[in-house]
Structures are given as C-alpha cells and as structure tokens.
Amino acid sequence: MDILDRRPNPRGKNTENRRRVLQRARTAVQSAVRDAVAQGRIRDSGQGSTVSIPADVLHEPRFHRVFSEGVRQFVLPGNREFVPGDKLRRPPGGAGGGQGGGGSGEASEDGGGEDSYRFVLSREEFLDLFFDDLELPDLVKRELAETTMIANSRAGHSSEGAPSQLDMGRTMRRSIARRLGLRRPKPEGLEEIEREIDVLEAERPLSNERYERLQFLREQRLAQSQRMRRIPWVDPVDLRYRRFTPVPKPTTQAVMFCIMDVSGSMTEKMKELGKQFFMLLHVFLERRYEKLDIVFIRHAETAEEVDEETFFTDPKTGGTVVSTALEQMLAIQKARYPVDRWNIYVAQTSDGDNISSDTPRVVQLLTEAILPLSQYYAYIEVAGSGAIIRSDSDLWGAYRTLAESQPQLAIRKVRDRTEIFPVFRELFARREAET
Amino acid sequence: MLYTGTDWNFDILRNCYDAIEQIAVDELGLEVYPNRIEIITSEQMLDVYTSHGMPVSYAHWSAGKRFVTHENAYRRGLMGLAYEVVINSSPCISYLMEENSATMQALVIAHAAFGHNHFFRNNRLFRDWTDPTQILDYLEFARSYIARCEDRYGVKAVERILDAAHALQGQGVDRHLGNKRVDLRAEADRARERREYEDQRFNDLWRTVPKAELVTPNRESSSAQDGAQGMPEENLLYFLEKHAPRLESWEREIIRIVRLTAQYFYPQLQAKVMNEGCATWVHDFIMRRLHEKSLIDDSAMLETIHSTTNVIAQFGFDQGGGPNFNPYALGFAMMTDIARICATPTEEDRRWFPDIAGNGDPIGTLKFGWAEYRDESFIQQFLSPKVIRDLKLFRLTDNLSEPYLLVDAIHNEDGYRDIRRTVAASYDPGALAEEIEIVGADMQGDRVLRLEHRTLAGRLLDPTDARLTLAHLADLWGYGVSLREVDQQTGRELGVYRAD
Structure with a gap:
C-alpha cells in the first residue's frame, strides 16, 4: 500500500478546459457581460463578476427517449397511507416528463440542471470580453506625436553585471571547463592520500620501502593541496551575467479630456447617464493604453479640473456656461500637453443647455482652437427619458453644423442607460485605417 | 487505540490501514487489488469530479463545462464534496480529502480501498469488461495522443471529432460479450506503430502528384452489400471507426479512444x-469491528454512525431529494438484510429464500452475490419483503390516457x-438503452447511412437532441444519414429524421 500526498501537485488542472468552454461560449458570454454593464455594474466588477449564459450554447446532444404516451410503471419509496386501487392526481409538470420515477425522471433531472450556466469571470476576463474590438480612433495616424521610450531587452551575456543577473548554468559550465583544463586535483583524491598517510603513520615498525612511500605521499599531499588552493573552485573569470541593452521603443502619448456638465438643468438621471459614459470610457482607456493621461473637467457656470473620485462621486450644481470648460481645457492643454508630443482626445457630455449668448463663443473655440488640434472629439448629449418633445438644443444644433465640416467631431444622443453601450461602441469601434 | 480526536497524520493513516486490512482480509476474506491512497485538497477533488474520477483526461471544453458547474455549485454551498473517490484500476487509487477527520479517513479507507476495491476485482461485469492494470497507461496515452493531434491538425479539427464522438458515446459501447476486454496496452502500441509507419511512408512528392478521380466504382461494389460492412451494427462509433469513408486515420483513432473510454465506464x-451497497456494508462492518477491538473510541464510533446514517438516508417520494432511489440506501439495506437472512431467518425468509x-454463512453469501450479479439481476434475486416493508415501497401505474396515477x-x-420486478426492471440496461442500429448504406448511390430506432409508440427520441446528434453522425460519416x-x-414507422 502506498500513501501519496498529492496536495502539492500543480493547481489549475482545468484552467485550459475552462478557457476552452469560455471560448466556445464567447458570443453568449460577451453579450451577458454587456448586459451586466448596461445594468451599471462595471465599476463594481473590481473582483470579477458573475454572468449567466443560456445553456443551449453548451448543450451536448445525445439520443434519448421521451415518454409521451402509453403505460409505464415505477416504484417509489415512503408510502404512508396508500392502498392498492388508490387513484392519485397526476402531479403538475406536463405529460411528457412529469415528476415520476423510472425512465423520464432522469430526463427531467438533466433538463432541470441545464437552464443556464454561471461563469465567475476575473476582472481581466470580464473587461477583455467587454472591450473586445474597441480602440481609440486614429491613434497611430499622427506620427509627429510619437516619442521614444527606452526599454531593456535581453542581449547575450557579459563578464560583469549585477549579482542578481548571474547566469548560474553558464558560470558553472565555464568553471568545470577551467578546473578540468588546469587539472585541479579532486578533493576525493586528496582524501585518499590522507587516508593512506594515516595508515602508514600508524604502522610501526616501518620498512624502508614503506617509509619512502610515506614521504612520497606527503609530498603529493603538499603539492596537491597547494594546487587546489591556487586553482579556485569558481574564479572571477568564470562569472557570466545576463546582459540587457537599452532599446528605444516608439510609443504614442495621448491625453483624454473628459468634460462633463453638472449644471442645474441636468437632472440626477442625466448626470447618471453622463457618469456612466465616462466610467465606461475611463475603464476602457485605463485598460487599453498604458501611456495615456486622463483629465477630468466639470463645469457649471465655471469650470474646474477635478480628480477621478470627485468627478464621479461629488455632486455640484449651478448655471451653465460651456465655454468655460473649453477654455479650461485649452489652458491645461497649453500648459501640459503640447500638441507636437501628444495626441489629444476630448469627450464631452451635456444636456445641450447653454446660455444662448455663450454658444457662438463655444463654436468659435471649437473651430479655431480645439478641433484643429484634437484627434477626435466626441460629444454626447444626454436627454431625460421623459416624454418632453422638444426641438434640438442650442448646443446640438451648433455642433451638428460643425460636424458636417469637421470629420473629427462625432455627436450622439443618449436617452437611456441601455443606449450608452451601443453609442460607446459606435464611437470607438475599431476602424480600418484610412489611408 | 489507533488515534483520538479528529486530527490525522500519515502514521495514523498507515496504522488505520493496517488494522483495517487485517479485518478485511482475515475476517471478511476480501480480495483486493493493491491499494494506493492519495491525499488531495478540495480544489483537486473538483478536478477529479470533472474527469469522472479519472486521474488523467484529455482536454476538451465539455470538461470545462462540468468543472464550472461543479465549482459554482460548490462555491454557492449547493453541493458538498464526496469524502472519497475511487478508481477501478490496479493499483486501485482512492482519493481522500485532506479536510476529513481521522475517523472519516478510516471510514473512507474501509469503504473505498476495501469495499469498492473488492467489488471491482471480483464482480463479473468488471472482470469481463475492464482491464484495470492498463487503464491508467491507456488514459495517459489517450491524453498525449489527442494533444499531439491538436498540435498537428489544430484544436478545431480535433474538437470537431470529439464533439461528434461524445454525442454518440451512448451508442458506442458493446452491450454483449463478444469481443470483450480490449487489451489497452496493445492499443497504445498499435497506434504508435501506425503513426510510425505513416511517418516512414511520408513522402512530400506525393502531394504534387495529381489526385485520382475519387474511388473507382469497381472497388466499391465488393463492399456495397450491407452484410459486408457488418450490418446491422448497434455500436455506431465502432462502425464509423471502421467504415466511415472520409475519415483520416488519426480521426479514427480519436473515435476509438472515446469508444474505449465509454466502454470502460x-x-x-x-x-x-x-x-x-457492498462498500457501505464493508465499511460498516469494519468500523464496528475496530470499535469492538477497542481500536477506536466511542466518539469515533458515533461519528461513523452519524456519517453512515447520512449516506444511507432514503427520503420518501414526497420529502424532496428526487424520485429516484439512493443507491447507497437500497444497496446497504439489501446487503444488511441478506446477512440477516443467512444468520437469523424468519419463517417468511425461509419461504422466499430457501x-x-x-x-x-452471511459473508460467503454476500461475496457470491457481489461476484455474480449486476443491479438488475441482484434486485430480482435478493430484494426481500422486509426491505420492501422497511423502505415502504409502492408501485404506481402511469397511463397517460387516464387523468390519474393508479397505486397498484x-x-x-x-x-x-410486482414491486420487486418493477424495481429490477428500472435497472435493466437493456430496457433503458435506446436500440439504435445501423441497418444499411447505399454505397453505390448517394451513400446515405440508414439507421433504425426500434421502440414503441410514445417512447420516441427527443426531437431536438435527435436532430443535433444525427448532424454529428452525418459529419463523421461524411455523407447523408437517415434515422x-x-x-x-x-414494424410501423413512427418518425423519420434526416441529416446531410
């Protein structure tokens, strides 16, 4: 009998199988993930998320019979009051399967378990599925804005370096070669001699012949141990280190300005929609682009730059002057993001209300300053889901005229939470590079 | 005393094993395969579940699906894990969970390493159909073969064959002893030789030679007769492996792997x-004897009784837990009752079991039963009036043309x-399996493979699944299929399916 402790065995025997089942159910899982986001759970998904998908995607068919007419008999345990001849009402559950024993009990049992599958996805998996095939438009187009970064790359070996980069295998190979080449005596050989000397020294009387042998061995011992000391086990010439060499790597730098209207005319629900959109944008950008700055600007009648936390959580209210936000954005851009080094993206949400006197100023700022230097400008207009039928807002009208002549300006309307994701996809769907 | 308290260590396990072995061999006279006990974590237990208890399995998404299902159920607390899983192999591998208490480990060793192990070694079904000395090697071969195929031909191509073969797995076993007990070791060698032969024969030049116009009609006519292809054939996977015209040799080998694995189970x-029933009765006997010999203390005995009682609980039909029998309950009740009949029979027993x-000789009688029967015949032979009374069994007749169920x-x-006959019939594999046979193929015409499902009105195939499964069959066959x-x-026709 053997007892084996298998507990230290490698874990995750089924990781590959799990990956394959996800792959197979990819479309279904993806739509489940997007539903989950439409219900506003993206920010909660820090630990990963549970999604359910319909079972038919993963159904494994086989031939099996269904009892649909005729007579069958089955035996059940636990009789209390029945006597032969009793007639029982057929339990609900349909003629075919029913709650019964024998043949069909098995079928209904199988069916019951397979209504849907739940997957617990890690945050990585979740976002991967969610943002599949989205990217910032035209990020590579502008070659001007490319900067180089230095990254270390493996490049052979060297005879000096940091101890942590010591290549043991190579070092020891060289050490062995050197020791063999220089005939360094083996410790075992020396021990052998010592042992013989001990024997001879203990022997008495000692014959001449044996005495000479003793002398010879003593010389040998001296010679060999000196040689051993002279030829070290590992010599500095053996040492080999892994070498790294700096290699320039081109990267593109980008900045995303998120501008949100928090004025009094925005109802809580509209603000919520705006925040949802930015949340999506934020998670998306954080995930896809290492070298990307995000600037949060909110405005009422004045504009201010805020941090992420405030942007998403802090309530504020007031009148509406859109141009203040645009000016603020321009100021930040001038100070921190020179256009020859940075790709510039802007996303703006608003309910479209603006002081009428301000709108021409907005148009002017956009056409003269902002649009020429930005790669992409997305304007999202949020509307209350109400039945209020009204004509297009000031801002919408103005932006629409602009959009006709300016290809980098994209404008969309969002009325309901469920529309956010489709609009988001539309704005950031991966496009063929236009050449 | 072997141990006190709940903690165990490897010395305790070893001592328990020795004490248990002494009782199992000397007092019960069990014959077992050499044992191997493996300690695993609950996480690894989930893996074991996923692979149907086998220590090695090839990669396939369906395993991922089972894993996800078990994992969810376990994480949400809907499912407890078994204390043990045992594999019909030699050496016989028992998996023990590390969370078990010392008593549970002893109980599980008695249950799996001796109860199940004795059954595997002695029952006629297992002796005739399975070769436990080679299954582990064969599974290892299957896994590496399929992994190599994935490397060579791509995961998609392999998955296509596996999906289809899995769908037909229920129709991939030989149900009658004819060619029994495949030599699994020779299987692996055979596949290796065939591959080497192919490698030797491989010559890239052949690729450049123009392909011949399919197969000449002349060669076909010899195999055109249905009989020549071994029809009728109920083992669909076997038929496809041998006769499907468009499969590559590696695809045939994969079908064979699926078929042999299904056959093993x-x-x-x-x-x-x-x-x-056998394993539970054995552990019950051994644990009692350990207590009588003062090798375990009273609290350990109480834990044993508690756990055994949980396992053999049979809920009534209206108490939840599903309408089916708990195999532990029915099995244990029958084993206990047989032992009682042998030792202290009543007048009734003498009439029923002369x-x-x-x-x-209760032990000898039980061992004879374990060796020579399967569920259906065992119940037909040994289900006693006392067990029927104890479990309060009753029979219902379900006539769908009537609005009620009749207690008869x-x-x-x-x-x-009547009750005994019906319970036995519900375990009859012949009655439960769908009788689907390949009856012919028109090899000179459209090559449509003809299948027949022999059944009764009101017991037809589930139409959705039948269509999907048939599509898989058509995929492997390479031409149309009709059922x-x-x-x-x-002989009246009740339904027709076609797949192209």
Missing part, C-alpha cells in the same frame, strides 16, 4: 446499487413480487 452504470436462509401494488403479500423510428412489434 459501462459496467459502473450497471452495478451502482451493488457497488455502493437457498440461503439460515445457511450460517404496495408493501404487502400481494405486492412484493427511422419503427415500432418494434409491428
């Missing part, structure tokens, strides 16, 4: 009640035989 399904009543037999003198459902008595 086939006996387990036919002897579940007996197998669990052969064994009062023969004074209960646990009384008139009902015993007729016919009444097995009148």
Whole structure:
C-alpha cells in the first residue's frame, strides 16, 4: 500500500478546459457581460463578476427517449397511507416528463440542471470580453506625436553585471571547463592520500620501502593541496551575467479630456447617464493604453479640473456656461500637453443647455482652437427619458453644423442607460485605417 | 487505540490501514487489488469530479463545462464534496480529502480501498469488461495522443471529432460479450506503430502528384452489400471507426479512444446499487469491528454512525431529494438484510429464500452475490419483503390516457413480487438503452447511412437532441444519414429524421 500526498501537485488542472468552454461560449458570454454593464455594474466588477449564459450554447446532444404516451410503471419509496386501487392526481409538470420515477425522471433531472450556466469571470476576463474590438480612433495616424521610450531587452551575456543577473548554468559550465583544463586535483583524491598517510603513520615498525612511500605521499599531499588552493573552485573569470541593452521603443502619448456638465438643468438621471459614459470610457482607456493621461473637467457656470473620485462621486450644481470648460481645457492643454508630443482626445457630455449668448463663443473655440488640434472629439448629449418633445438644443444644433465640416467631431444622443453601450461602441469601434 | 480526536497524520493513516486490512482480509476474506491512497485538497477533488474520477483526461471544453458547474455549485454551498473517490484500476487509487477527520479517513479507507476495491476485482461485469492494470497507461496515452493531434491538425479539427464522438458515446459501447476486454496496452502500441509507419511512408512528392478521380466504382461494389460492412451494427462509433469513408486515420483513432473510454465506464452504470451497497456494508462492518477491538473510541464510533446514517438516508417520494432511489440506501439495506437472512431467518425468509436462509454463512453469501450479479439481476434475486416493508415501497401505474396515477401494488403479500420486478426492471440496461442500429448504406448511390430506432409508440427520441446528434453522425460519416423510428412489434414507422 502506498500513501501519496498529492496536495502539492500543480493547481489549475482545468484552467485550459475552462478557457476552452469560455471560448466556445464567447458570443453568449460577451453579450451577458454587456448586459451586466448596461445594468451599471462595471465599476463594481473590481473582483470579477458573475454572468449567466443560456445553456443551449453548451448543450451536448445525445439520443434519448421521451415518454409521451402509453403505460409505464415505477416504484417509489415512503408510502404512508396508500392502498392498492388508490387513484392519485397526476402531479403538475406536463405529460411528457412529469415528476415520476423510472425512465423520464432522469430526463427531467438533466433538463432541470441545464437552464443556464454561471461563469465567475476575473476582472481581466470580464473587461477583455467587454472591450473586445474597441480602440481609440486614429491613434497611430499622427506620427509627429510619437516619442521614444527606452526599454531593456535581453542581449547575450557579459563578464560583469549585477549579482542578481548571474547566469548560474553558464558560470558553472565555464568553471568545470577551467578546473578540468588546469587539472585541479579532486578533493576525493586528496582524501585518499590522507587516508593512506594515516595508515602508514600508524604502522610501526616501518620498512624502508614503506617509509619512502610515506614521504612520497606527503609530498603529493603538499603539492596537491597547494594546487587546489591556487586553482579556485569558481574564479572571477568564470562569472557570466545576463546582459540587457537599452532599446528605444516608439510609443504614442495621448491625453483624454473628459468634460462633463453638472449644471442645474441636468437632472440626477442625466448626470447618471453622463457618469456612466465616462466610467465606461475611463475603464476602457485605463485598460487599453498604458501611456495615456486622463483629465477630468466639470463645469457649471465655471469650470474646474477635478480628480477621478470627485468627478464621479461629488455632486455640484449651478448655471451653465460651456465655454468655460473649453477654455479650461485649452489652458491645461497649453500648459501640459503640447500638441507636437501628444495626441489629444476630448469627450464631452451635456444636456445641450447653454446660455444662448455663450454658444457662438463655444463654436468659435471649437473651430479655431480645439478641433484643429484634437484627434477626435466626441460629444454626447444626454436627454431625460421623459416624454418632453422638444426641438434640438442650442448646443446640438451648433455642433451638428460643425460636424458636417469637421470629420473629427462625432455627436450622439443618449436617452437611456441601455443606449450608452451601443453609442460607446459606435464611437470607438475599431476602424480600418484610412489611408 | 489507533488515534483520538479528529486530527490525522500519515502514521495514523498507515496504522488505520493496517488494522483495517487485517479485518478485511482475515475476517471478511476480501480480495483486493493493491491499494494506493492519495491525499488531495478540495480544489483537486473538483478536478477529479470533472474527469469522472479519472486521474488523467484529455482536454476538451465539455470538461470545462462540468468543472464550472461543479465549482459554482460548490462555491454557492449547493453541493458538498464526496469524502472519497475511487478508481477501478490496479493499483486501485482512492482519493481522500485532506479536510476529513481521522475517523472519516478510516471510514473512507474501509469503504473505498476495501469495499469498492473488492467489488471491482471480483464482480463479473468488471472482470469481463475492464482491464484495470492498463487503464491508467491507456488514459495517459489517450491524453498525449489527442494533444499531439491538436498540435498537428489544430484544436478545431480535433474538437470537431470529439464533439461528434461524445454525442454518440451512448451508442458506442458493446452491450454483449463478444469481443470483450480490449487489451489497452496493445492499443497504445498499435497506434504508435501506425503513426510510425505513416511517418516512414511520408513522402512530400506525393502531394504534387495529381489526385485520382475519387474511388473507382469497381472497388466499391465488393463492399456495397450491407452484410459486408457488418450490418446491422448497434455500436455506431465502432462502425464509423471502421467504415466511415472520409475519415483520416488519426480521426479514427480519436473515435476509438472515446469508444474505449465509454466502454470502460459501462459496467459502473450497471452495478451502482451493488457497488455502493457492498462498500457501505464493508465499511460498516469494519468500523464496528475496530470499535469492538477497542481500536477506536466511542466518539469515533458515533461519528461513523452519524456519517453512515447520512449516506444511507432514503427520503420518501414526497420529502424532496428526487424520485429516484439512493443507491447507497437500497444497496446497504439489501446487503444488511441478506446477512440477516443467512444468520437469523424468519419463517417468511425461509419461504422466499430457501437457498440461503439460515445457511450460517452471511459473508460467503454476500461475496457470491457481489461476484455474480449486476443491479438488475441482484434486485430480482435478493430484494426481500422486509426491505420492501422497511423502505415502504409502492408501485404506481402511469397511463397517460387516464387523468390519474393508479397505486397498484404496495408493501404487502400481494405486492412484493410486482414491486420487486418493477424495481429490477428500472435497472435493466437493456430496457433503458435506446436500440439504435445501423441497418444499411447505399454505397453505390448517394451513400446515405440508414439507421433504425426500434421502440414503441410514445417512447420516441427527443426531437431536438435527435436532430443535433444525427448532424454529428452525418459529419463523421461524411455523407447523408437517415434515422427511422419503427415500432418494434409491428414494424410501423413512427418518425423519420434526416441529416446531410
């Protein structure tokens, strides 16, 4: 009998199988993930998320019979009051399967378990599925804005370096070669001699012949141990280190300005929609682009730059002057993001209300300053889901005229939470590079 | 005393094993395969579940699906994990969970390493159909073969064959002893030789030679007769492996792997009640003896009784837990009762079981039963009136043309035989399996493969699944497939499916 402790065995025997089942159910899982986001759970998904998908995607068919007419008999345990001849009402559950024993009990049992599958996805998996095939438009187009970064790359070996980069295998190979080449005596050989000397020294009387042998061995011992000391086990010439060499790597730098209207005319629900959109944008950008700055600007009648936390959580209210936000954005851009080094993206949400006197100023700022230097400008207009039928807002009208002549300006309307994701996809769907 | 308290260590396990082995071998005279006990974590137990208890399995998404299902159920607390899983192999591998208490480990060693192990080694079904010395090597071969195929031909191509073969797995076993007990080691060698031969013969030049116009009609005519292709054939996977015209040799090998694996599990399904009954009775006996010999203390004995009682609980039909029998409950009740009949029979037992009543050899009688029967015949032979009374069994007749269910037999003198016959029939693999046969293929015409499902009106195939499964079959066959459902008595056609 053997007892084996298998507990230290490698874990995750089924990781590959799990990956394959996800792959197979990819479309279904993806739509489940997007539903989950439409219900506003993206920010909660820090630990990963549970999604359910319909079972038919993963159904494994086989031939099996269904009892649909005729007579069958089955035996059940636990009789209390029945006597032969009793007639029982057929339990609900349909003629075919029913709650019964024998043949069909098995079928209904199988069916019951397979209504849907739940997957617990890690945050990585979740976002991967969610943002599949989205990217910032035209990020590579502008070659001007490319900067180089230095990254270390493996490049052979060297005879000096940091101890942590010591290549043991190579070092020891060289050490062995050197020791063999220089005939360094083996410790075992020396021990052998010592042992013989001990024997001879203990022997008495000692014959001449044996005495000479003793002398010879003593010389040998001296010679060999000196040689051993002279030829070290590992010599500095053996040492080999892994070498790294700096290699320039081109990267593109980008900045995303998120501008949100928090004025009094925005109802809580509209603000919520705006925040949802930015949340999506934020998670998306954080995930896809290492070298990307995000600037949060909110405005009422004045504009201010805020941090992420405030942007998403802090309530504020007031009148509406859109141009203040645009000016603020321009100021930040001038100070921190020179256009020859940075790709510039802007996303703006608003309910479209603006002081009428301000709108021409907005148009002017956009056409003269902002649009020429930005790669992409997305304007999202949020509307209350109400039945209020009204004509297009000031801002919408103005932006629409602009959009006709300016290809980098994209404008969309969002009325309901469920529309956010489709609009988001539309704005950031991966496009063929236009050449 | 072997141990006190709940903690265990490897010395305790070893001592328990020795004490248990002494009782199992000297007192019960069990014959077992050499044992191997492996300690695993709960996480690894989930892996074991996923691979149907086998230590090695090839990669496939369906395993991922099972894993996700088990994992969810376990994480949400809907499912407890088994204390043990045992594999029909030699050496016989028992997996023990590290969370078990010392008593549970002892119980599980008695249950799995001796109860199940004895059953695997001695039951006729297992002896005739399975070769436990080679299964582990064969599974290892299967995994590496399929992994190599994935490297060579791509995961998609392999998955296509596996999906289809899995769908037909239920129709991939030989149900009758004819060519029994495949030599699994020779299997692996055979596949290797064939591959080497192919490699040797490989010559890239052949690729450049223009392909011949399909197959000449002349060669076909010889195999055109249905009989020549071994029809009718009920083992669909076997037929495809041998005769499907468009499969590559590696695809045939994969079908063979699926088929042989399914065949290996086939006996387990036919002897579940007996197998669990045997193991539970054995552990119950051994644990009692350990207590009588003062090797375990009273609290350990109480834990044993508690756990055994949980395992053998049989809920009534209206108490939840599903309408099916708990195989542990039925099996244990029958084993205990057989032992009682042999030792202290009543008048009734003498009437029902004149052969064994009062023969004074309960252990020998049980061992004979374990060796020579399967669930269906065992129940037909040994389900006693007392067990029927204890479990309060009653029989319902479900006539779908009537609005009610009729109670037509209960646990009384008139009902015993009817109930016993019906319970036994519900374990009859012949009655449960779908009788689907390949009856012909028009090899000179459109090559459509013809299948027949012999059944009764009102017992037809589930249409959705039938269509999907048939599509898989057509995929492997390479041409169209048709399936007729016919009444097995009148030959009347009840339904037709086609797949191209």
